[in-house]
Amino acid sequence: GAVVSQHPSWVICKSGTSVKIECRSLDFQATTMFWYRQFPKQSLMLMATSNEGSKATYEQGVEKDKFLINHASLTLSTLTVTSAHPEDSSFYICSARGQTEQYFGPGTRLTVT
Amino acid sequence: AQKVTQAQTEISVVEKEDVTLDCVYETRDTTYYLFWYKQPPSGELVFLIRRNSFDEQNEISGRYSWNFQKSTSSFNFTITASQVVDSAVYFCALSGKNYGQNFVFGPGTRLSVLP
Numbered sequence: 001g002a003v004v005s006q007h008p009s010w011v012i013c014k015s016g017t018s019v020k021i022e023c024r025s026l027d028f029q030a031t032t033m034f035w036y037r038q039f040p041k042q043s044l045m046l047m048a049t050s051n052e053g054s055k056a057t058y059e060q061g062v063e064k065d066k067f068l069i070n071h072a073s074l075t076l077s078t079l080t081v082t083s084a085h086p087e088d089s090s091f092y093i094c095s096a097r098g099q100t101e102q103y104f105g106p107g108t109r110l111t112v113t
Numbered sequence: 114a115q116k117v118t119q120a121q122t123e124i125s126v127v128e129k130e131d132v133t134l135d136c137v138y139e140t141r142d143t144t145y146y147l148f149w150y151k152q153p154p155s156g157e158l159v160f161l162i163r164r165n166s167f168d169e170q171n172e173i174s175g176r177y178s179w180n181f182q183k184s185t186s187s188f189n190f191t192i193t194a195s196q197v198v199d200s201a202v203y204f205c206a207l208s209g210k211n212y213g214q215n216f217v218f219g220p221g222t223r224l225s226v227l228p
Contacts, residue, residue: 034215044218106157
């Protein structure tokens, strides 16, 4: 079946630094990818929709200047958390839309100290 | 607006008991998709089932079964003869008429199966 990977699987960074998370569709092309955030013991909340070759669409309350999304190719979308703070510590999950299905990545656990 | 409600925040059962996880959804779309995912402690979502709005047939897969009732906007999930390995958080999710749309997740139900 189709696979979506995320890199890194976990990352620890210091407050004020930036972190990049990659989401790759390994065996299919994804024109659309979604980024979700999941705080501990909470549900997944959509952050943004990423379309290849165009600007991402952000959900209300998500700062586009803080969470930079780039979808430069049909197999890769990146989420950069700029000037990370402890409150950005969360589990970030991407999903990629194939022709008829959507597939979730394994997630990236970000801890900001 | 789309919304998914899972009224049970946490459930504890003893191994071999049957357990039903409730899911109620709201949508204005006539065509939509419903899903169940399992999230073990590792965090990775495990796909369990997808059902489209035109298919109200109940489905059984091993110890898992699903009951979809459009009349009550519910898509309940039953685990028969639960096992310790079933312990996880279970999410019900909804996607709109365009399957490429994002998912709206319910709050999740944390299931603990005790030996």
